[in-house]
Structure formats: C-alpha cells, structure tokens
Amino acid sequence: MKSTVLEDLDRRGLIFQITHDELDETLQDSQTLYCGFDPTADSLHAGSLLLLMGLANFRRHGHKPVALVGGATGLIGDPTGKSDERVLLTDDILTQNADALGIQIRTILDRAMGMHTQSLVSTKGTDIPIVNNADWMKPWSFIDFLRDVGKHFRVNAMMQKDSVKSRLNEREQGISYTEFSYMLIQAYDFYHLLENEGCVLQIGGSDQWGNITAGTDLIRRRTSKSAYGLTFPLLMTADGKKMGKTESGALWLDANKTKPYVFYQYWVGRDDSQVVDLLKKFTFISVDEIDEMAKADNRGELQRRLAYELTWLVHGKDVADTVVAASKMLFGAPIENLSDEDLASLFADVPSTQIKREDLENGIGLLQLFSDTGLQKSNGAARRLVEQGGAYINNNRISDTDRVVTMDDLASESMLVLRAGKKKYHLISVS
Numbered sequence: 001m002k003s004t005v006l007e008d009l010d011r012r013g014l015i016f017q018i019t020h021d022e023l024d025e026t027l028q029d030s031q032t033l034y035c036g037f038d039p040t041a042d043s044l045h046a047g048s049l050l051l052l053m054g055l056a057n058f059r060r061h062g063h064k065p066v067a068l069v070g071g072a073t074g075l076i077g078d079p080t081g082k083s084d085e086r087v088l089l090t091d092d093i094l095t096q097n098a099d100a101l102g103i104q105i106r107t108i109l110d111r112a113m114g115m116h117t118q119s120l121v122s123t124k125g126t127d128i129p130i131v132n133n134a135d136w137m138k139p140w141s142f143i144d145f146l147r148d149v150g151k152h153f154r155v156n157a158m159m160q161k162d163s164v165k166s167r168l169n170e171r172e173q174g175i176s177y178t179e180f181s182y183m184l185i186q187a188y189d190f191y192h193l194l195e196n197e198g199c200v201l202q203i204g205g206s207d208q209w210g211n212i213t214a215g216t217d218l219i220r221r222r223t224s225k226s227a228y229g230l231t232f233p234l235l236m237t238a239d240g241k242k243m244g245k246t247e248s249g250a251l252w253l254d255a256n257k258t259k260p261y262v263f264y265q266y267w268v269g270r271d272d273s274q275v276v277d278l279l280k281k282f283t284f285i286s287v288d289e290i291d292e293m294a295k296a297d298n299r300g301e302l303q304r305r306l307a308y309e310l311t312w313l314v315h316g317k318d319v320a321d322t323v324v325a326a327s328k329m330l331f332g333a334p335i336e337n338l339s340d341e342d343l344a345s346l347f348a349d350v351p352s353t354q355i356k357r358e359d360l361e362n363g364i365g366l367l368q369l370f371s372d373t374g375l376q377k378s379n380g381a382a383r384r385l386v387e388q389g390g391a392y393i394n395n396n397r398i399s400d401t402d403r404v405v406t407m408d409d410l411a412s413e414s415m416l417v418l419r420a421g422k423k424k425y426h427l428i429s430v431s
Contacts, residue, residue, distance in 0.1 A: 001024050002024050002025055002027075002028050003024050003025075003026075003027035003028050003061075004061050005027055005057060005058055005061035005063060006023070006024050006027055008057060008061065008287075009054075009057060011280070011287045012057075012280040012281055012287060013233070013277060013280055013281060014050075014053070014054065014057070014232050014233075014281055015230065015232070016206045016231045016232055016233040017206060017209055017229075017230070017231045018228070018229070018230050019212070019213060019216055019228050019229040019230070020226075020228050022226070022228075023201065023228040023230065026200065026201075026226070026228065027063070027201075030062050030063055030064060031063050031064070031200050031201060032063070032064040032065075032066060032197055032198045032199045032200065032201075033055075033058055033063060033064070033065055033066070033199055033200070033201035033202065033203060034065065034066040034067065034068050034131075034190075034193050034197070034199045034201075034202055034203075035051050035054060035055055035065070035066075035067060035068065035202070035203045035204060036068040036069075036070055036073070036133075036186065036189065036202075036204065037051070037067060037068065037069050037070065037101055037105065038070055038073070038074055039069050039070060039071060039074045039094050039097035039098040039101050040074055040089065040094075040097065041097060041252075042096060042097045042100040042101070042254070043100065043101070043104060043252045043253055043254035043257050044101060044104055044105070044252075044253045044254075045244055045250040045251055045252050045253060046243060046244025046250070046251040046252075046253070046266075047242065047243065047244045047250070048253070049244070049253075049282060049310070049314075050205065050232050050235065050281065050282070051203070051204065051205065051232070052105065052108055052109065052112075053112075053281065053282060054203045054230075054232055055067065055109055055128075055203070056108075056109055056112035056113075056284075057284075058203075059109065059112070059113065059128070060112070060113065060284070065109070065128055066128070066129045066130075066131060066193065066197055066199060067102070067105045067106075067109075067128060067129070067130050067131070068130075068131050068132070068133060068189060068193070069098040069101050069102055069105075069130060069131070069132050069133075070098075070132075070133055070134075070189075071094050071095060071098045071132040071133060071134030071135075072132075072133040072134040072137035072138065072185060073133060073137075073182060073185050073186060073189070074089065074094045074097070074098070075088065075089070075091065075094060075134075076178055076179065076181065076182045076185065094134075095134075098132050098134075102130035102132075104253060104254070105128070105130060106127065106128055106130060108253070108313060108314060109128050110128070111312075111313060111316065112284065112313060115284050115309075115312065115313065116283075116284040116285060116286075129197065131193070131197070133185070133189050133192075136192050137185060137188070137189075145184075145188075149184055149187075149188050149218070150184060152217075152218050152221045152222065153183075153184060153187075153214070153218075158180070158183060158214075162207070162209070162210055164180065164183075164210075182211070183210065183211050183214045184214070186211040186212075186214065186215060187211070187214040187215040187217070187218040188215075188218065189215070190202050190212070190215030190216070190218070190219060190227065191215065191218050191219050191222060191223075194219055194223075194225060194227055195223075199227075200225075200226065200227055200228060201227070201228045201229070201230060202215055202216075202227075202228075202229050202230075203229075203230045203231070203232070204229075204231055204232070205231060205232055205234055206231040206232065206233055206234050207234060208231060209229070209231050212229035212231065213229060215227065215229070216228065216229055235278075235281070237270075237271070237274075238271035238273055238274055244266075251263060251266055253314050255315055255319075259341075259342075259345035259348075260311055260314075260315045260319050260320075260322075260323050260345075261323055261326060261327070261342065261345040261346050261348075262345060262348065263310075263311060263314065263315070264307045264308070264310075264311045264320075264323045264324075264327060265307070265327070266307075267303065267306050267307035267310050267311075268300070268303045268304055268306075268307045268327070269303070270303055270306065272302075275302045275303050275306055276290060276291075276294045276302065278306055279293075279302060279305065279306050279309075282306065282309070282310055283305075283306065283309040283310070283313075284309075285305075285309065293305070304324075308320050308323075308324055311323055322342075326338060326342060326346050327346070329346065329395060330346065330347075332395055332422075333395060334394060334395050334396055335394040335395050335411045335417050336394065336411055338411060338412045339412055339413065340412045340413045340414055340415055340429075342412070343411060343412045343415045343417070343427075344415070344427070344429075347417060347425060347427045350417075350425045350426065350427050351373075351374070351425075351426050351427070352426065352427040352428070352429060353372070353373045353426065353427070353428055353429075354428075354429045354430070354431050355428060355429075355430060355431065356430075356431055357407075357414075357430045357431060360405065360406060360407050360430055361406070361407055363404040363405065363406045364404065364405045364406075365402075365403075365404055365405075366382070366386070366391065366393075366398060366400075366401070366402075366403040366404065366405055367379040367382040367383055367386070367401065368382075369405055369418065369428070370382035370385065370391065370418065370420065373418060373426045373428070374426075375418055375420040375424060375426050376420060383401050385420055385421075386398060386399065386400070386401045386403075387401065390420060390421045391418075391419075391420065392418065392419035392420075393405065393409050393416060393417070393418060393419075394409065394411045394416055394417050395417070395419060407430075410430070414429055414430040415427060415428065415429050415430070416428045
C-alpha cells in the first residue's frame with residue numbers, strides 16, 4: 001500500500017473492509033478522521049479498545065483523529081448487535097457519561113503517543129477534539145430533519161442493512177422506529193463532521209459497516225466531496241465469546257469498575273492460538289519484533305507482554321509495573337507493599353476468612369490459624385506441614401511450629417495471606 005498507516009494496519013490484521021480503494025492514495029497526506037463511541041456507561045470497555053487502537057495508529061502516522069461521543073445517538077440506541085430494545089437513558093445521565101468518556105478517550109490516546117515512540121510524528125500541544133453529536137442534532141426540528149436528511153434514504157435499502165435485517169427476522173422482537181432511525185443520525189454525523197471538521201474518513205467495528213456506508217452515501221448525495229469508511233474485525237475469544245466479556249460482565253477500562261489486576265490477568269489468560277494476533281492488533285510493538293518474539297518458546301511470555309502493554313495503555317506505566325510486581329506474588333514472590341484494595345483484587349478468587357482485630361492483636365497460633373481456615377484438617381496436620389517446609393505467611397516460609405501470628409504479619413492495612421504448599425492460598429482479613 002502507498003500510505004504508511006494502511007500498510008501498518010494491514011500488517012497488523014486490523015483492516016476488515018474499506019469503502020473505496022482511493023482511500024490509500026488519499027491517506028498519503030495528513031487527513032482528519034473520526035470514530036464514534038456510545039455513552040451508555042461512564043466508562044468504555046475492552047470492546048472499545050480496537051477502536052482506540054485505530055485512532056491511535058492513525059494519529060501516530062500523522063493523521064488527525066476526532067472522537068465523537070454520541071449524546072444524541074445514545075438517546076436513541078444503536079440496534080447493531082442487539083436482540084432487545086435498549087433501555088433509554090435520561091439526558092442528564094448521558095451528558096455525565098459523555099463527559100467521562102471524553103476524558104478517558106483523550107487520556108488513553110495521549111498515552112499511546114508515548115509508547116514505543118520510534119519514527120512517530122510530534123503531537124506536542126495538540127489535543128484530540130472530543131465532539132458530542134447532541135450539539136448539532138438537538139437544534140433540529142423533526143420536520144426539518146425529515147425534509148433535509150430523510151429524503152436521501154430509501155427504506156428498502158435501509159432494511160437490507162445487517163443491523164436492521166437481523167432484528168426484522170426476529171418477529172417477536174422486531175425493531176422500533178426509534179432504533180430504525182439511528183442510521184440516519186449517524187449518517188448525518190459523518191456529513192456534519194466532514195463539513196465542520198474536515199473529516200474524510202469514519203472508522204469503526206465491522207458491525208458498523210451499514211451505518212458508515214449510510215454516511216458515505218449521504219455525503220455523495222448532498223455534496224460532491226469524497227468520504228470513506230474503514231472497519232476493523234470484531235474479535236472473539238477462542239471459545240467464541242466476544243473479546244472483553246467475562247463471567248462477571250464487561251471488562252471495563254475504568255480502574256474503579258475493573259481493577260487493574262483483574263484487567264491484567266484477563267489478558268494473561270488469552271489462548272496461545274490467539275496471542276500473536278492480539279499483540280499485533282492491541283500493541284504498538286513492531287510486527288517484526290512480535291514475529292521474533294513468537295519464535296521463542298517461552299510459555300506465557302507473550303501473554304504477559306500483551307497484558308503489560310494493554311495495562312500500560314489503559315492505566316499508565318506506573319500502574320502496569322505495580323501490577324506485574326503484584327502478579328508475581330501469585331507465584332511465590334513476597335507479598336508486601338500493597339493496599340487492602342490491591343490485595344483483595346489480586347486474590348479475588350481465593351477463599352477468605354475474617355477474624356477479630358483484638359484476636360490478632362493478642363496473637364493467634366500459626367497451627368490454629370491453618371486449622372481454623374481449613375487449609376489443614378487439624379493442628380496436627382498443620383504441624384506436619386510446617387515441619388515439611390510447606391507453610392507460608394505472605395509467601396514467606398515459616399519453619400517454627402510455635403509461631404504466633406500477630407498484627408506485624410499484615411501484608412496490607414488489614415490483610416495477610418496464608419499458603420499451604422505451592423498453590424493453596426487463603427486470605428485473612430481483620431475486622
């Protein structure tokens with residue numbers, strides 16, 4: 001390809017569809033592009049990461065990204081990928097969500113410019129514009145919108161779009177006129193941003209193809225200007241689930257919704273068959289370096305690198321370094337210098353017991369504690385464990401069978417960790 005950004009995206013497997021071959025030549029010069037984000041929550045989740053990577057890659061190649069937060073479309077609800085009608089949020093909640101997403105998007109995209117910075121353009125002093133389509137959609141009257149925008153759309157063509165067709169085929173649910181009209185608003189967003197921000201390209205997930213092409217069609221009908229669309233592939237896990245979905249729900253990018261330790265461990269758990277592909281799509285490490293890394297037979301190393309890079313991008317390098325250090329505690333490193341919150345997140349899947357503060361202040365025999373928590377069946381079994389070198393407090397081996405556990409053994413403000421053998425942990429918290 002002629003343009004460096006499309007060449008890079010193509011090598012990383014990030015291109016699914018392009019509306020026009022002429023886009024390659026157009027992108028040889030710096031262009032403005034945009035991507036839309038849905039403010040149905042006050043944080044993005046892992047499903048949005050590929051879109052952020054797309055904007056970041058374009059920016060790193062000298063192009064000018066714009067992020068759109070859909071304060072207007074959020075009031076409607078995109079039917080794409082949905083089997084049920086969305087619960088409509090209030091204007092106030094959507095405004096709060098949009099503001100929170102704007103900060104999150106800008107923080108992550110700015111951080112992306114400092115990662116693996118070889119051969120990058122300078123963006124010093126330039127902020128990514130964050131726009132809200134409520135600003136230009138709300139002034140419209142319904143009649144004016146139908147006259148000026150609706151007349152350019154044919155219902156039979158709209159019904160052939162996958163997002164609409166899939167809902168029409170589900171006869172019990174169907175699709176409301178509210179959701180049916182979503183496509184017109186997103187199409188007008190593209191037209192508005194072309195006219196006011198100079199956006200010639202809209203990017204999105206492959207499920208947005210119908211909405212994106214609706215925008216290019218509207219622009220073609222209303223102007224003589226060129227506009228393009230590009231989509232990324234939707235990512236699934238090895239067992240066919242949407243990437244970023246966990247048993248407890250979405251994998252959020254907000255540290256208050258999904259703890260950085262949980263976020264990191266999710267990516268560590270990716271399947272061997274997918275990790276090289278994920279490294280290319282979700283990091284800024286060069287493709288050649290990733291291919292070299294893949295040749296080495298270091299089991300789990302690629303997953304840990306993927307998890308570190310993504311935690312760095314989303315939460316910052318200091319947090320990523322802390323998470324890596326803490327994760328080593330799961331494999332025997334001394335457990336220290338953590339807060340209660342961090343320790344609880346790290347050992348979220350470990351059985352736990354709460355004890356009274358006064359009991360720990362007075363001291364509890366180690367054998368009794370191992371027995372009371374169920375790590376050992378009896379004091380005698382706990383004694384044998386200690387004598388055989390298999391008893392640990394905060395991953396420090398204990399060899400004294402008369403050892404008394406006190407407040408001095410806390411690894412955080414009010415927690416400590418017992419371990420029996422190599423992998424059997426138990427979290428103790430003080431009330």
